[in-house]
Amino acid sequence: MKKLLYFWLCMLYLLSTATGQNPVWTLPQKYLSIGLLDDLPTNSPSGGYNGQPAYFTSNMIADELDSLRFFIVDENVYNGYGQLIGGMYCNGMDATGAQEVCVIPDPSNCNRYYIFSAIKITNPDEKWLPTYSLLDLSTPQLTNYPSGTAQNIVSIYNLQSSWGFTGSNYVATRPGYAATRLQADGSYRLFMHDGVRTIYKFKITANGVVYEGISGILQPPPFVFQEFYNQLQRAELEVYENSNGTFKLAGCYTSLFTNAQVSIQIPIVFCAELDVNGNLLSSGYKSFPYEPMVTSSFPPFTFETGFIHGLEFSPNGNYLYVVHTYNPQAPDFQNPIEYFDLTSSSFVPVGIASPSLAQMHDKSQIELHVDGRMYVANQNGLSRLLNPDNPNPANWEWNIIPFIGSNYTWNDELTGQLNLRTYTLPDQIDRMNYLNYLQTAGCCLARLSQTHYQVISYTYTTNTVEYANLN
Numbered sequence: 001m002k003k004l005l006y007f008w009l010c011m012l013y014l015l016s017t018a019t020g021q022n023p024v025w026t027l028p029q030k031y032l033s034i035g036l037l038d039d040l041p042t043n044s045p046s047g048g049y050n051g052q053p054a055y056f057t058s059n060m061i062a063d064e065l066d067s068l069r070f071f072i073v074d075e076n077v078y079n080g081y082g083q084l085i086g087g088m089y090c091n092g093m094d095a096t097g098a099q100e101v102c103v104i105p106d107p108s109n110c111n112r113y114y115i116f117s118a119i120k121i122t123n124p125d126e127k128w129l130p131t132y133s134l135l136d137l138s139t140p141q142l143t144n145y146p147s148g149t150a151q152n153i154v155s156i157y158n159l160q161s162s163w164g165f166t167g168s169n170y171v172a173t174r175p176g177y178a179a180t181r182l183q184a185d186g187s188y189r190l191f192m193h194d195g196v197r198t199i200y201k202f203k204i205t206a207n208g209v210v211y212e213g214i215s216g217i218l219q220p221p222p223f224v225f226q227e228f229y230n231q232l233q234r235a236e237l238e239v240y241e242n243s244n245g246t247f248k249l250a251g252c253y254t255s256l257f258t259n260a261q262v263s264i265q266i267p268i269v270f271c272a273e274l275d276v277n278g279n280l281l282s283s284g285y286k287s288f289p290y291e292p293m294v295t296s297s298f299p300p301f302t303f304e305t306g307f308i309h310g311l312e313f314s315p316n317g318n319y320l321y322v323v324h325t326y327n328p329q330a331p332d333f334q335n336p337i338e339y340f341d342l343t344s345s346s347f348v349p350v351g352i353a354s355p356s357l358a359q360m361h362d363k364s365q366i367e368l369h370v371d372g373r374m375y376v377a378n379q380n381g382l383s384r385l386l387n388p389d390n391p392n393p394a395n396w397e398w399n400i401i402p403f404i405g406s407n408y409t410w411n412d413e414l415t416g417q418l419n420l421r422t423y424t425l426p427d428q429i430d431r432m433n434y435l436n437y438l439q440t441a442g443c444c445l446a447r448l449s450q451t452h453y454q455v456i457s458y459t460y461t462t463n464t465v466e467y468a469n470l471n
Contacts, residue, residue, distance in 0.1 A: 021370040022428040023066055023435075026058035027377070027408055028073050033066060035371065037401060040071065041082035049073065049082040053409040057097030059426040061113065064435055064443075070137070072101060072115065077135060088133045093119045095131045098413070099234045100365075100427040102177035104188050108206035110443035111138040116177045116190065120413075130175045130192060132209065176237030176251050179204075181432040188429070189278055191215060193237045193251045201278040216280020218253070218270060219287070232265055233308050234413075234420050236365055236427065238320075240313040247274040248342070250320050252308040255289070264292050264301075267308050269349075271320055271342060286347040288340070293330040306333035307419045310366035312374060313430065314388045318343050321352070321388065323366050323376060325419075326359035336362035337376065339391050352391050357398060363410055364423040368430060377423040379407040 025032040029051045031040050044050040052073065060071035068080035075094035077085040088095035097117040106112035113135045118128040173195035180189040188204040199215040232254050240248040250271045257264045266289050273284030292305035310323035320340040327333035335351030336358040351358075361376040361383060369375050373384040381402035386395040412420040428434075 020431045020433050023370045024060050024062045026060045026071050026426050028054045028058050043082035048084045049078045055411050055414050057101040059101050059103050090131050095119050098128050098174040102427050104179050104204050107186050112136045118175050178237040178239035179429045180241050215278050219285055234422050235308040236311045238311050240317045245276040250311050264303050288347050290332040304329035309422050312366045316389045321366055323364050326362040363421050365425040367425040
């Protein structure tokens with residue numbers, strides 16, 4: 001009877017839900033749900049989550065009733081009660097993720113998820129190896145690996161060995177991931193930027209992850225450069241699906257401008273156009289170099305610069321929002337929160353907030369929430385921009401969701417490097433209804449075997465018993 005009740009609750013709830021974006025966000029040790037902050041569930045005695053912050057990345061997935069299904073903090077995966085499901089490892093190293101960790105549902109199985117992350121393989125050169133794990137919530141068995149154990153994590157792969165990337169083509173300085181909504185052919189598309197010059201493309205299908213090759217090589221900036229590299233930037237990769245089935249892809253990298261007198265690192269934001277097959281087009285490519293300010297007149301030259309942390313498309317795809325560090329000594333870094341008008345022929349950032357307010361969030365990533373607002377973070381709370389389809393500095397609500405009882409902590413990947421300090425926000429598949437893949441009778445029926453009921457009895461003076469707390 002209880003399982004039948006669950007089934008009908010599941011179906012009724014799903015039929016009433018039509019809003020895109022992930023309804024739950026990790027902000028360890030908190031999480032955001034329906035506009036409210038709550039503590040992540042802890043389960044320290046069993047080796048589960050103990051309330052620690054994320055030192056690298058985090059993410060989470062809700063079930064069809066908006067309750068926590070599982071969450072990720074660095075390399076560890078926990079269930080909705082904070083119990084450890086398992087750790088993501090490969091070759092004896094932790095798959096902690098670098099700037100973001102991407103979670104994609106299996107299009108044929110609502111109990112399975114692909115988790116794309118990364119492993120640091122060199123230090124201090126900041127080289128990372130892209131990896132993914134396959135999480136299966138339907139098999140409560142313990143699977144052992146040579147370098148660790150993991151419960152329910154069926155397998156973990158590194159992309160280098162799975163698809164034969166060679167040389168510098170597979171070693172990312174900080175891999176960025178961006179996934180699309182479910183496509184007409186029943187697959188998800190995934191793009192990966194190696195942080196240098198190359199965009200790779202994949203499909204997540206009913207048969208697994210399919211590597212489709214190189215999407216394209218990014219064009220060089222409009223000035224002399226020595227190389228692309230990205231160890232100084234810790235940002236995001238974003239994709240937007242246009243109405244005609246093509247895509248926009250936005251990210252950042254660092255170019256090194258050098259001559260006999262000076263060597264300057266220049267952060268560059270790019271926005272590329274991709275065709276319906278995910279191939280980089282030569283037309284429509286835009287980039288903007290955030291130029292440092294040289295502060296000495298004679299060699300050895302010194303300069304003031306900044307670092308990119310957040311990128312996000314507006315819901316209508318007409319604007320690209322960017323968050324970068326504040327540096328009053330460098331004109332290009334004096335407005336920490338900006339946007340690019342993608343409908344304009346010029347690709348020039350416009351400040352969207354006063355520097356005095358924006359600089360509180362200059363280390364934040366930026367994400368579109370299920371409520372249609374754009375959010376940034378600082379140690380005291382979350383601020384949001386109303387109606388991001390119509391950029392207006394008057395639309396900001398500052399610290400609208402405060403952190404009560406604790407501050408949100410930036411992380412720097414345990415490096416101590418100031419440029420890597422970031423208030424991370426969980427990556428999501430933008431404009432995807434996160435409950436659509438559960439919105440079938442088959443998925444609701446499949447979930448019945450995993451539905452747990454915690455029964456607490458209360459005995460009253462009349463000797464009647466009430467059963468409560470149906471989980």
